[in-house]
Amino acid sequence: xxxxxxxxxxxxxxxxxxxxxxxxxxxxxxxxxxxxxxxxxxxxxxxxxxxxxxxxxxxxxxxxxxxxxxxxxxxxxxxxxxxxxxxxxxxxxxxxxxxxxxxxxxxxxxxxxxxx
Numbered sequence: 001x002x003x004x005x006x007x008x009x010x011x012x013x014x015x016x017x018x019x020x021x022x023x024x025x026x027x028x029x030x031x032x033x034x035x036x037x038x039x040x041x042x043x044x045x046x047x048x049x050x051x052x053x054x055x056x057x058x059x060x061x062x063x064x065x066x067x068x069x070x071x072x073x074x075x076x077x078x079x080x081x082x083x084x085x086x087x088x089x090x091x092x093x094x095x096x097x098x099x100x101x102x103x104x105x106x107x108x109x110x111x112x113x114x115x116x
Contacts (some may be wrong), residue, residue: 002061004033004087011038011085012077014053018042019070021051027112029070033061033089053059066092067113076108 015029022028022042032039036059041052066101077085080101089096092115096109 001032002064002089003082004038004059004089006038006055006057006087008077008080008083008085010055014040014055015070015074015077017037018051018053019074021049022070025070026113027071027075027079028115030065030067031116032063032065033057033058033059033087041064046085063114064089064092066096068096068110069113073110076110079108113115 018029018040019027019042021044023044023046028042030041032041036056037054038057040052042052043050075096079101080098082100085100086099086101087096088099092114096110097114098110099108109114
C-alpha cells in the first residue's frame with residue numbers, strides 16, 4: 001500500500017492549473033508519486049499543449065503513476081475539510097482512496113483512468 005500525505009490546498013490548486021492544459025474530452029491528469037513529491041501532468045495532444053507541476057508530499061511505499069479525471073478530482077477535493085489529505089493507492093489500475101484527516105470515517109474513492 002502506498003500512502004501520501006499532502007496539503008489539500010496545494011494539491012487542489014495544482015489540479016486546477018494543470019487541468020487547463022489537459023484534453024478537454026477526457027480531463028485526464030497523470031499523477032506520479034515519488035519519494036518526496038507528487039507530479040501532476042496534463043496533456044492535450046490534439047492542440048500540442050501540456051503542463052506539469054510538482055508539489056511536496058510525504059510518501060511511504062513505492063513510486064507509482066496513475067491516471068485520474070482531473071475535474072472530478074478537483075470536485076472531490078472540495079469535500080475534504082482538513083488542511084491535509086491522505087491518498088492511499090495500491091496499483092495504477094485500482095482506485096485511489098482520499099481520506100479526510102479531520103473526519104476519520106470519511107473516505108472518497110477516485111477511480112483510475114488508463115494511461116496511454
